[in-house]
Amino acid sequence: MNVLVVEDEKSLATEMHTFLKNEGYICDVASTGKEASEKIFINPYDFLLLDLGLPDYDGLDLLKEAKEANQEAAIIILTARGSTDDKVKGLDLGADDYLAKPFSLMELSSRMQAIIRRKHGLKKATTDVHGFEIDMNNRTVSFQGKMISLTKKEFDIFQYLLMNKNRVLTRVQLTEHIWDNALEADYDSNYVDVHIKNLRKKLGQCAEVDWLETVRGIGYRMNMS
Amino acid sequence: MAGFLVFLPGLIYDASITHIDTRLEKKKTNMLHLIRNKGMGEFIEEATDSTHGDSAYSDYTIFRENFVSIELVKDFEEDTIVTSPRDIDSEIVESRVLRHFFHYNNSIYLMEIGESMQYVKDLNLVVRQISLYILIVIITLTVLLDLGAIQYLLRPLRKIEAKLLATQRPEKFDYHPVITTTTDFQYLDKTIGEMMQKIQNAFSIEKEFIANVSHELLTPVSILQTRLENMLATGTLSEEAEMKILESQNTLGRLKQIIRSLLLISQIENNQAPKEDKVDIPQLLKDVASEIEERLAGKHISLELNVGDSFVLEPANRSLLFTLFFNLVNNAIKYNKPGGKISIHCRKEKDRYIVEVKDTGIGIAPENLTSIFYRFKKINTTGEESYGLGLPMVKTIAGFHNAEIKVESTVGEGSIFTVEFKLNTHETYNP
Numbered sequence: 001m002n003v004l005v006v007e008d009e010k011s012l013a014t015e016m017h018t019f020l021k022n023e024g025y026i027c028d029v030a031s032t033g034k035e036a037s038e039k040i041f042i043n044p045y046d047f048l049l050l051d052l053g054l055p056d057y058d059g060l061d062l063l064k065e066a067k068e069a070n071q072e073a074a075i076i077i078l079t080a081r082g083s084t085d086d087k088v089k090g091l092d093l094g095a096d097d098y099l100a101k102p103f104s105l106m107e108l109s110s111r112m113q114a115i116i117r118r119k120h121g122l123k124k125a126t127t128d129v130h131g132f133e134i135d136m137n138n139r140t141v142s143f144q145g146k147m148i149s150l151t152k153k154e155f156d157i158f159q160y161l162l163m164n165k166n167r168v169l170t171r172v173q174l175t176e177h178i179w180d181n182a183l184e185a186d187y188d189s190n191y192v193d194v195h196i197k198n199l200r201k202k203l204g205q206c207a208e209v210d211w212l213e214t215v216r217g218i219g220y221r222m223n224m225s
Numbered sequence: 226m227a228g229f230l231v232f233l234p235g236l237i238y239d240a241s242i243t244h245i246d247t248r249l250e251k252k253k254t255n256m257l258h259l260i261r262n263k264g265m266g267e268f269i270e271e272a273t274d275s276t277h278g279d280s281a282y283s284d285y286t287i288f289r290e291n292f293v294s295i296e297l298v299k300d301f302e303e304d305t306i307v308t309s310p311r312d313i314d315s316e317i318v319e320s321r322v323l324r325h326f327f328h329y330n331n332s333i334y335l336m337e338i339g340e341s342m343q344y345v346k347d348l349n350l351v352v353r354q355i356s357l358y359i360l361i362v363i364i365t366l367t368v369l370l371d372l373g374a375i376q377y378l379l380r381p382l383r384k385i386e387a388k389l390l391a392t393q394r395p396e397k398f399d400y401h402p403v404i405t406t407t408t409d410f411q412y413l414d415k416t417i418g419e420m421m422q423k424i425q426n427a428f429s430i431e432k433e434f435i436a437n438v439s440h441e442l443l444t445p446v447s448i449l450q451t452r453l454e455n456m457l458a459t460g461t462l463s464e465e466a467e468m469k470i471l472e473s474q475n476t477l478g479r480l481k482q483i484i485r486s487l488l489l490i491s492q493i494e495n496n497q498a499p500k501e502d503k504v505d506i507p508q509l510l511k512d513v514a515s516e517i518e519e520r521l522a523g524k525h526i527s528l529e530l531n532v533g534d535s536f537v538l539e540p541a542n543r544s545l546l547f548t549l550f551f552n553l554v555n556n557a558i559k560y561n562k563p564g565g566k567i568s569i570h571c572r573k574e575k576d577r578y579i580v581e582v583k584d585t586g587i588g589i590a591p592e593n594l595t596s597i598f599y600r601f602k603k604i605n606t607t608g609e610e611s612y613g614l615g616l617p618m619v620k621t622i623a624g625f626h627n628a629e630i631k632v633e634s635t636v637g638e639g640s641i642f643t644v645e646f647k648l649n650t651h652e653t654y655n656p
Contacts, residue, residue, distance in 0.1 A: 009444050015451035022458065080443040102447035102481055105454045153519065167458065172474040183485055183618075184516075184551050187478040191519055218457075218467055 001116075003047040005029045006036040006062065007078070008054055016049065019105045033057020040066050045073050047112060050095075052079040052086055060089055067094045074115045078103065106173050110163035129162060129224070130211050132203065143206035153178045154199045157192070161212070161222035170219040196220055231360070234353045241345040242321065246306050249323040252338045256293060257327065265295075265329050290341035292320075298335045301326045311339055318343060381405035385414050395425035436491040439484045446484065450477055486614040490600075490621045493545070498625065503539040504546055506580065506646075507532035510569055513550045520558050521567075528554075529568040536571065536578050538646060541626055549622040550580070552615045553642050557584035560640075578646040588636040597632065 003025045007013040013029045020027040028043070030036035033054040040048070040062075048066050052059030059079070066073060077090040080101040087098045096115050099108060117136065126133045133142045139155050141148045150158065156178045161169060174192045179185040196212070203209045211223045292311075304325050311320040319342040326335055376383075384403040392398040398421040403414045453470050456462065462470070492498050510532050521528055538546075557567045565585040572579050589597060598620040600613060619642075623630040627647050634640035 009448065011448045012444065012451060015448060015455055018455050019451065019458070022455075080440055080447070101443045102450045105451050105458075151519075168460075170457065170471055170474055172471070172478050173454075176478065183482060183489065183548055184555070185478065185482065186520070186555075187475050187482070189520070189523070191523060194519060194523060216464060216467075218471055 001025050001046045002043065003027045003049065004036065004039055004043070004045045005049045006031075006033075006054070007049070007051045008032065009051075016105070016108075019109075023109060033059075033062050036062055037065055040069050040073075044070055047115075048073050048075045049108070050075055050077055052077055052090065060086075060093060063090060063093050063095060072119075074112075074119055076108070076111060076115070104173055104176060106160070106164050106167070106169060107177060110160060110177075113163050127162065129222070130209075131207050134158065134162060141203075143203075146206070148202055148206065150199065150202060151195075153195055154202070157195050158199060161220060162224075165222045165224040168215045168219050168221045174219065231356070233356050234349050237352050238345065238349050241348065242308075245321045245340050245342075245345070246323070249306065249321065249338050249340060252293070253323055253325050253336065256336060256338065257325075260329065265334075290343065292337075292339045294337045294339075296335050296337075298326070298333050301328075301333050302335075308342060319346065378407075381407060381410040381414070385410070385417065389417065392421070395421045395428060398425070432491050432495055435487055436495065439488040439491065442480075442484050446477060446481055450474075450481075453477065483614060486618055489545075489548075490614070490618055493621050493625045498542055498545060500540045500542050500625070502541050502543040503537050504541040504543045506536045506538055506546075506578065507571060508535065509543070509546055510550060510571070510580070513547060513554055514569075517551065517554055517558070520555065524558055524561065525564045526558055526561050527566050529566065532569065532571045533573075536573065538578070538626065542622075545622045545625065549619050549644070550582075552619050553582045553644075556615060557582055557586060557640075557642075560584070560586040562586060565639075576648050578648060580644045580646075581641060582643075583639065583641045585639040588638055589632065589634040589640055590636055591634075594632055594634060598630070 001024075003020055005013050005016050005020070005027060007016065007029070008031050010031060013031060017027050017029050025047070028039060028045070030039050033056045036050075036054075037057070039045075050059060050063060050066070052063075054062070059077075063075060063077070066075060075095045076097045076099060077087070077095045078099050078101060079086055079090075090098060096119075097111050099111065114136075125137050126135045128134075131143060132148075135141070136159065139159075141150055141155065141158065157174055160174065160177045171190075171192045172187060175185050175187060175189075178192075178195070196214075200209050200212060203212070213221045213223055215221050302324070304323070306321065306323045308319065308321050310317045311322065312318075320339040321342055322337050322339040324335060324337050326333060328334075381403045388399050388403070398418070400418055400421070402418070403410065405411055405414070453474055457467060457470050489498075510530065514528055514530055517528075554567065554569070561567065561584050567585075568581075568583045570581045570583070572581075597616050600617045620630050623644055629645045629647075631643040631645070632640060633643075
């Protein structure tokens with residue numbers, strides 16, 4: 001998968017580049033609108049991660065250009081401008097998703113995976129996790145046909161761990177994910193632990209859940225082969 | 226004019242007296258003329274009746290109002306004109322009497338010519354009454370005219386007053402000059418306008434500053450966040466280093482929360498927040514309650530929802546209102562005692578819709594009650610983290626929805642936060 005990161009802040013572009021490379025993406029970086037515009041014109045990208053606040057270019061114009069040059073590219077808008085206006089305009093112009101800075105790389109990764117699933121027609125709606133069938137579209141989990149009733153947040157955690165499988169997710173990352181409005185996140189609480197405990201209890205009634213691992217004091221990891 | 230009316234009866238009285246006196250003088254001349262021509266015999270009779278003793282006496286009355294009498298006296302005196310009561314037909318009548326002494330055939334006679342004052346008094350009374358009525362009418366007219374004139378003259382001042390009353394925020398101030406020819410009013414209007422402009426500038430500089438600073442902070446925070454995540458992802462760090470990174474992530478999270486809160490507040494204050502939703506408040510409160518369920522369970526706190534019938538607020542911003550009530554309920558949990566209670570009540574009053582969030586928490590000291598809504602005032606005493614922006618945000622969001630936020634609290638017993646939405650009022654926003 002080819003990804004173009006359009007970000008004028010070099011350090012941030014570097015971190016994103018490092019992360020995406022490790023994730024197995026082929027990653028390219030453009031730090032100005034002009035550079036991005038040229039690259040979009042030449043290369044067929046699968047993903048455009050687009051910072052709207054470019055010094056030399058209106059991000060929304062670049063978005064339009066990208067849509068014309070490459071219909072297939074999935075576009076995620078990254079912006080520090082917290083205004084919902086930008087978000088609405090961006091989505092209207094054909095962006096697939098929107099992430100407000102500062103965002104978590106894990107969040108970026110799971111959003112990208114969600115888009116891939118949607119765009120590239122992973123027709124199979126369900127994913128198998130050690131015998132548990134997780135349906136991303138209907139947001140349900142079942143085991144051998146039997147539904148397991150999870151709360152919204154329990155499902156969110158399960159899905160997020162799955163999207164970032166074999167990687168430790170810290171409490172902070174999980175907290176920020178389940179409280180999508182950062183204002184309501186409570187960084188000093190153990191709510192995530194409570195949710196994981198409940199999740200394990202519910203899933204554990206059907207099968208072993210040792211694949212949902214507690215990693216020292218850091219966080220949790222879903223181990224998948 | 227009024228003064229004239231007050232003195233008018235007196236003037237009329239004086240004029241009447243002068244008039245009467247002139248008449249009396251004229252009569253006197255006539256009488257003397259008659260006496261000279263016709264002799265005293267015509268008028269005087271020898272004193273034969275008992276009443277008058279030895280004096281000669283003549284009484285000559287035309288009407289009750291007028292009389293002439295001549296009598297023989299011993300001593301000569303100066304002429305006088307006096308007002309004195311007279312017995313006429315056994316009735317005391319106030320009269321103006323001219324007393325004239327004259328010699329005739331070596332005798333001294335006193336001629337008294339009198340005229341009743343009654344009609345003068347009557348006239349005086351009538352004049353007084355009329356004067357009084359006129360006076361009342363004139364005073365009333367004057368007062369009304371004056372009021373009208375004052376109102377007219379002060380019209381520019383009223384306009385300035387109206388402008389100030391209509392101004393809840395400097396940017397809402399009507400900077401059009403009030404049209405007036407009075408330089409004082411022009412000056413006043415101009416000065417107020419300039420002051421408003423200064424305040425507005427100071428406000429917008431502050432708001433812009435907060436917005437810019439917060440915005441500028443987002444990028445470095447993004448870099449730090451992604452860097453920390455990449456460091457953790459390598460998996461080659463020592464456990465100790467990983468724990469440090471975890472702590473840093475936590476700290477960074479709080480920093481993000483502060484920046485986001487500041488941005489949100491400045492966004493609302495700069496009127497950049499949309500207000501296009503219809504929000505059913507009872508339903509919203511139920512949503513908040515279900516979102517916050519786990520936090521309640523974590524502290525064994527029970528939540529009583531008594532929200533009543535649907536009440537739709539519009540235009541509103543659902544996500545902001547959600548944040549408002551979430552913050553209130555979250556605070557009620559945070560500052561509650563384990564096993565405590567929170568109750569949410571809604572009620573509709575004549576002109577307002579009231580949401581009350583009551584907790585059995587630690588309460589707020591009276592000296593802190595006013596400052597809890599200010600940014601970065603830390604009121605927390607429990608040692609739990611408080612970023613001092615939750616309640617300022619609540620206040621800002623309430624203001625954005627033209628609602629008022631109030632708090633009552635007793636230390637050790639709990640607090641009651643009340644949000645009062647004004648009904649049927651238009652968009653007037655006080656930050």
